[in-house]
Amino acid sequence: MQESDVMSRPQALDNIRVVDFxxxxxxxxxxxxxxxxxxxxxxxEWPENERGRLPSTTTPQNLEVNxxxxxxxxxxxxxxxxxSLNVRSARGLxxxxxxxxxxxxxxxxxxxxxxxxxxLGYQEQCKxxxxxxxxxxxxxxxxxxxxxxxxxxxxAQAASGLTYLSGLPDEPPAGWGWSYMDDTGGMYGAMCALTxxxxxxTTGQGQYIDLSQMVSSVPLNGPVLLDFTVNGxxxxxxxxxxxxxxxxxxxxxVNNYRGPTVAPHNAYRTHPGEYNDWCAIVCHSDEEWQRLMxxxxxxxxxxxxxxxxxVGRLRHQTNWTTRSKRGA
Numbered sequence: 001m002q003e004s005d006v007m008s009r010p011q012a013l014d015n016i017r018v019v020d021f022x023x024x025x026x027x028x029x030x031x032x033x034x035x036x037x038x039x040x041x042x043x044x045e046w047p048e049n050e051r052g053r054l055p056s057t058t059t060p061q062n063l064e065v066n067x068x069x070x071x072x073x074x075x076x077x078x079x080x081x082x083x084s085l086n087v088r089s090a091r092g093l094x095x096x097x098x099x100x101x102x103x104x105x106x107x108x109x110x111x112x113x114x115x116x117x118x119x120l121g122y123q124e125q126c127k128x129x130x131x132x133x134x135x136x137x138x139x140x141x142x143x144x145x146x147x148x149x150x151x152x153x154x155x156a157q158a159a160s161g162l163t164y165l166s167g168l169p170d171e172p173p174a175g176w177g178w179s180y181m182d183d184t185g186g187m188y189g190a191m192c193a194l195t196x197x198x199x200x201x202t203t204g205q206g207q208y209i210d211l212s213q214m215v216s217s218v219p220l221n222g223p224v225l226l227d228f229t230v231n232g233x234x235x236x237x238x239x240x241x242x243x244x245x246x247x248x249x250x251x252x253x254v255n256n257y258r259g260p261t262v263a264p265h266n267a268y269r270t271h272p273g274e275y276n277d278w279c280a281i282v283c284h285s286d287e288e289w290q291r292l293m294x295x296x297x298x299x300x301x302x303x304x305x306x307x308x309x310x311v312g313r314l315r316h317q318t319n320w321t322t323r324s325k326r327g328a
Contacts, residue, residue, distance in 0.1 A: 100120075161217075263313035
C-alpha cells in the first residue's frame with residue numbers, strides 16, 4: 001500500500017509534455033531526466049537511422065539483435081514514448097507542428113542548421129506555440145564561427161581544454177575515459193529546460209536556450225581559467241591526481257581544492273579484505289589523530305614521534321597502511 005501511495009503521488013513535471021528530437025547521447029540524456037521527473041516525453045525518431053539503436057557492447061550475446069536490444073539505448077531513453085515520423089515529408093511536418101502546439105518543451109541536439117531546414121526554427125515554433133520552451137544542444141551553439149560543426153562529448157572536452165588537463169605530468173593527454181560531456185551536457189540541458197519552465201511560470205513567456213556542448217565544458221576549467229586570468233600562466237598539469245589523499249608525495253604542501261593538506265586522508269582496507277571492506281579516515285588536526293589512536297586501541301606503532309604531527313604523517317603516509325599492519 002505504501003508503494004502504491006508513493007507511485008500515485010504527483011511528480012514535479014506532471015502535465016508537462018516534451019517533444020524530443022534528440023539522438024545518440026547528450027540530448028536523450030537530458031530528456032531522460034525530464035521523464036524521470038514526470039514529464040511526458042515523446043521521442044521523434046526514424047528507427048532505421050537512429051544510431052543509438054544499433055547493436056552495441058551493451059547488447060547481451062544471447063539475444064537476437066534488433067532495434068530494441070541496445071542496452072545503452074534503452075537506458076538513455078527510459079521514461080519516454082516513441083513516434084516514428086518522417087519530418088521531411090509534408091504530412092510528417094504537419095503532425096510535428098500539431099504536436100508542438102500541445103507541448104511545453106522542444107529539445108534537439110542536431111547541428112545548428114537542421115531544424116531551420118525543416119522549417120521548425122524558434123520563430124516558427126513561436127507561431128505554433130507562443131510560450132514554447134526550445135532548448136537546442138548543438139556542439140558549438142547556433143551562433144559563432146563554428147556553429148555549423150557537429151561534435152560529440154570527447155570533441156567538446158578536447159576543444160574546451162578538459163582533455164589536455166587530464167593525465168600524468170610529462171605524458172600525453174589521457175582524456176576522461178568516458179564521453180563525459182555527453183552525460184554532463186545532458187544534465188545541463190535538463191537544467192536549462194527546468195529553468196526556462198520556471199521563467200515561463202513566473203512571466204508567462206517561453207524561451208529559446210542555445211546550449212553549446214563545448215561552452216558547457218568551459219566552466220569545469222574554472223581554476224585554470226582563473227590562474228590564466230590572474231597570473232598569466234597557461235594551462236598545465238600541476239602534479240599527480242590526489243585520489244583520496246589531501247596531498248601527493250613530492251608535491252608542494254599547499255592547500256588544494258580539497259582544503260587543508262592533512263593525513264591520514266584516504267580509504268583504507270579493513271578486515272577481512274572483501275569487496276566492501278574499506279574505511280574512509282580523515283584527520284584534520286593532531287587532536288583528531290590522537291582521538292583516532294584511542295579508537296584504534298592505542299597501538300604502539302601509532303605513538304611513534306614521526307606520526308605525531310601533520311607534517312610527519314604526510315611525510316610517512318605512503319607506507320602508512322603497510323607499517324600499521326606490520327605494527328612498525
